[in-house]
Amino acid sequence: MNTVNVKVDVAHVTKQFDAENPEQGLALSGVSFGVRTNEFVAIVGRSGCGKSTMLNIIAGLLDPTEGEVRINGTPVKGPGLDRGMVFQHASLFPWLTAIENIEFGPSNLGVPKDKRRELAQGLIELVRLKGFEDKYPRELSGGMQQRVAIARAMAMDPEILLMDEPFGALDQLTREDMQHELLRIWESHKKTVLFVTHSIIESVYLADRVLVFAPHPGSIRKEFSITLPRPRQKSSTEFMRYYEEIYEAIG
Amino acid sequence: MRRSADRARRGKRKGPTDLQIKLVTLVGLLVLWESLSRLGYISPLSLPRPTRLASTLWDLSVYGFPTDITVWLHIRATMSRIIQGYLLATAVAIPLGLIIGRSYLLERGTNPIITFARSVATISLLPLAIAWFGVSELSRVLLIMYGAFWAILTNTIQGARSVDINFINVGRMFGAKRSRIFFRVILPATLPRIFAGLKIALGISFMVIIGVEMIGTVEGLGALIQQARFFYKSDMAIDGTIFIGVLGLILSVLLDRVERLALPWAVGLEEVKR
Numbered sequence: 365m366n367t368v369n370v371k372v373d374v375a376h377v378t379k380q381f382d383a384e385n386p387e388q389g390l391a392l393s394g395v396s397f398g399v400r401t402n403e404f405v406a407i408v409g410r411s412g413c414g415k416s417t418m419l420n421i422i423a424g425l426l427d428p429t430e431g432e433v434r435i436n437g438t439p440v441k442g443p444g445l446d447r448g449m450v451f452q453h454a455s456l457f458p459w460l461t462a463i464e465n466i467e468f469g470p471s472n473l474g475v476p477k478d479k480r481r482e483l484a485q486g487l488i489e490l491v492r493l494k495g496f497e498d499k500y501p502r503e504l505s506g507g508m509q510q511r512v513a514i515a516r517a518m519a520m521d522p523e524i525l526l527m528d529e530p531f532g533a534l535d536q537l538t539r540e541d542m543q544h545e546l547l548r549i550w551e552s553h554k555k556t557v558l559f560v561t562h563s564i565i566e567s568v569y570l571a572d573r574v575l576v577f578a579p580h581p582g583s584i585r586k587e588f589s590i591t592l593p594r595p596r597q598k599s600s601t602e603f604m605r606y607y608e609e610i611y612e613a614i615g
Numbered sequence: 616m617r618r619s620a621d622r623a624r625r626g627k628r629k630g631p632t633d634l635q636i637k638l639v640t641l642v643g644l645l646v647l648w649e650s651l652s653r654l655g656y657i658s659p660l661s662l663p664r665p666t667r668l669a670s671t672l673w674d675l676s677v678y679g680f681p682t683d684i685t686v687w688l689h690i691r692a693t694m695s696r697i698i699q700g701y702l703l704a705t706a707v708a709i710p711l712g713l714i715i716g717r718s719y720l721l722e723r724g725t726n727p728i729i730t731f732a733r734s735v736a737t738i739s740l741l742p743l744a745i746a747w748f749g750v751s752e753l754s755r756v757l758l759i760m761y762g763a764f765w766a767i768l769t770n771t772i773q774g775a776r777s778v779d780i781n782f783i784n785v786g787r788m789f790g791a792k793r794s795r796i797f798f799r800v801i802l803p804a805t806l807p808r809i810f811a812g813l814k815i816a817l818g819i820s821f822m823v824i825i826g827v828e829m830i831g832t833v834e835g836l837g838a839l840i841q842q843a844r845f846f847y848k849s850d851m852a853i854d855g856t857i858f859i860g861v862l863g864l865i866l867s868v869l870l871d872r873v874e875r876l877a878l879p880w881a882v883g884l885e886e887v888k889r
Contacts (some may be wrong), residue, residue, distance in 0.1 A: 425784050442787075449788045455781040459803040459880045468799075469789035500880045520789060 371524060371556045372399040372422060376431035379417055379582075391417045393581035394431070399524075404550060404557045406571035408564055409614060414582020415560045416452075419528050422558065423449050435524065445473075448517030452529045454509035456501040462512045463488060463497040469520040480519075487515035490549060507538035514549070524556045532562070543569055547594065564614070568606045569596050576613040586613040663850040668857070671850040680851060681833055681842060690858060692834040696752070696827070697820045697866075700759025704816060708764050709809060712771025717801060722776060729772075733765035737819075738826035750831035762823035763816035767809070774808025775801060807881050810874045817870060821863040836862075 374397050382389025392414040399405045407415045420426040422433050424443040433440040435447070456465045463484045470480035488497055491511035501509055510530055517525060531539045543566060550557055561567055567574045568590055578585035588610060592602055631639070645665045651657050652664035659667065672686070679685035715721045737758055744754040778801050786796040828837025836855045843851035875882055 423788060425787065443790075445790055447788070449784075451781055451785070453781065455779075455785050457782065457785070457800070457803070459806070459878070468785075468791075472790040472792070472795055472799075502880070516789070 369401045370398045371401045371403070371436065372558065373434040373437070374398070374418070374422065374431075375434065377418070377421060377428045377433065378430040379414070379421065379426065380429040390581040392421075392428075393583050395583055396431075397575060397584060397587070399556055399558060401523075402554050402556055404559065404570060404572045406559045406561060406567035406574045407577055408561055408567045408574060408610065409577030409582075409585075410579060411562065413577040413579040415577045416528055417582065418577070419526050419558060419560050422524075423447055423526050445520055446522055447524045447526055448520045448522035450510070450513050450517050450525065450527045450530045452532055454501065454506075454513040456509055456512055456516070458501050461498045461500055462493060462504065462508075465501070465512055466515045466519050468516060483519060484515070487518055490518065491515045491545065505538075506534050507542060510534065510542060511545070514546070518549070518553070522555070524558065525550075527557065527559045529560055529562065531566070539566075544595075546570065551594075564607050564610045565598060568592075568603060568610065569598060574606075574610060576610060578615070585615075586610075588613075660849075663853065667850050668854055671848075672854050675839075675851065675854060680839065680848075684834060684839075686839070686854070686858065688834060689836045689839045689855070690862065692832075692838075693824055693828065693836045693859070694862065696755050696835065697759055697824055700756045701763050701817065701820050703756065703760045704763035704767055705813065707760075708767035708812075709771055712768045712809075712812075713775045713797075713801065713805065715768075716772040716775025716805070717797075722772065729765065729769060733769065737762040737823045741826065741830065745830070755827045755832075758827045759820050759823050762819045766815040766819055767812040770808050770812025770815070771805060774805035774812075777808075778804040806878055810870075810878065814867065814870060817866055818863070821859060825859070 374395060377392055377395045378390070379392040380386065380389055381391055395414075395418060397405075407418065409415050417426065421428050422440065424440050424447070435444070456462075457468065460468065463481070466484040466487055467480045470483060475483070485497070488494055491514055493508060493511055493515070496504060496508060501512070504512065513530070531542050534542060547570065559567070559570060571590055574588040574590060575584050576586045576588070577583070588606065590596075590606060592600075592606075596603060648657070649665050652659060652662070657664075663671075674680075675686040677685070679688070715725055740758060740761060741754075744758050748754040748757065782800050782804055783796060786800045791799060824835070825837040825840065828835035829841050832838050833842065836859050840852045840855040843849070843855060
């Protein structure tokens with residue numbers, strides 16, 4: 365891969381959770397891959413294949429046992445403002461309203477109240493939640509909560525969006541709406557996206573490239589470039605072919 | 616939340632309000648008690664009738680017992696002690712509980728000491744308090760503080776240590792420094808549990824006060840009850856007990872109000888949680 369436009373460079377990352385139990389505790393073993401600027405990469409695999417661990421290491425929430433992750437050539441030492449994260453369960457603060465949750469990041473950076481309110485208001489419109497600004501998370505549906513979580517990540521204007529099975533807990537219809545919304549936002553705001561999912565359909569629908577992870581220990585089994593033009597038809601023959609190949613690769 | 620559910624269950628028909636139902640129940644019970652007493656089913660010696668309690672209450676509020684120490688002075692003394700002890704306990708227990716709860720080592724280390732200390736009945740410390748601080752207001756306030764302290768502390772610790780790790784990770788991912796994570800994430804996440812502790816502690820304060828006022832004072836509802844018992848004035852002792860109950864009720868309602876104001880996001884959540 366051309367090193368000039370590599371945004372995320374994962375080099376020989378190994379993660380050992382349990383030093384006393386090397387067989388069981390090995391979550392990732394020698395994982396290497398790169399993500400280009402503005403590329404949409406999906407990671408699929410069965411539960412326990414280390415895909416969330418990989419994402420948390422890129423986020424800087426976990427340290428790798430060996431190897432390193434470089435963002436724009438700089439090694440990751442912890443969380444940073446170049447990366448925004450959308451968690452599996454929206455993880456919104458229940459004590460803050462929707463708009464206050466979105467303002468949380470900017471407020472930590474000392475953005476003045478009226479400035480960040482304006483920014484958050486714009487993001488509320490981007491994720492189509494106008495009228496729900498002052499609702500607490502528990503008053504919102506699961507899909508709405510994830511919209512707030514996406515807006516919260518966007519409020520930091522990160523170069524990289526890390527998404528850990530963000531739509532996994534949603535019902536099928538909401539999930540498809542959200543996939544559509546995410547592509548719309550990605551196309552208008554050009555971000556580098558790393559998207560972890562266990563849904564093959566979701567990965568083929570969204571990503572430029574799909575990395576298939578395998579368990580015991582977590583590693584990349586195969587990689588697919590999805591060359592279909594967007595918007596993709598989930599029922600098309602080409603789509604189904606990708607689906608079957610990836611299904612095969614997951615095993 | 617619960618009240619609106621009640622209203623929904625009753626449907627749209629115009630019924631009595633919540634307050635009306637409670638008042639009618641109370642008055643009904645008092646009338647029943649008075650009647651049973653007058654009909655001779657309850658001996659006035661073992662349980663004075665409500666009208667007798669009311670006239671005693673009149674005497675207490677006008678002439679006082681002992682003479683010139685009216686019931687209002689007793690209430691003032693008791694409330695002052697409870698509020699001072701309770702606020703002191705709150706001021707120390709909440710920050711301490713947050714710190715202990717967020718430190719694995721401190722939590723492990725202090726656990727047996729806290730369990731021991733909270734098991735010690737506050738009243739059994741009365742002689743010790745007198746030895747250290749004399750028969751003084753300070754002794755009484757500190758004993759109430761001791762009683763209230765442990766419930767707030769243990770609840771704060773439990774709340775602080777069980778903060779969802781995802782919330783902390785959100786804080787880290789979104790540029791919050793350690794102190795901001797503490798005040799903007801850990802503290803609000805712990806608040807519902809802190810309020811649970813505050814409610815338990817309030818109840819304990821009212822239990823402790825009676826024992827604390829047994830010695831060295833004639834002022835306070837606890838002292839009033841002691842004196843009344845000594846002179847076989849059971850109507851007076853019952854009046855004193857009723858006042859303690861009413862004060863406890865008022866403070867609990869106030870604390871509920873404060874909780875609703877402080878935690879609008881958690882209203883109605885508690886029923887699910889407990």
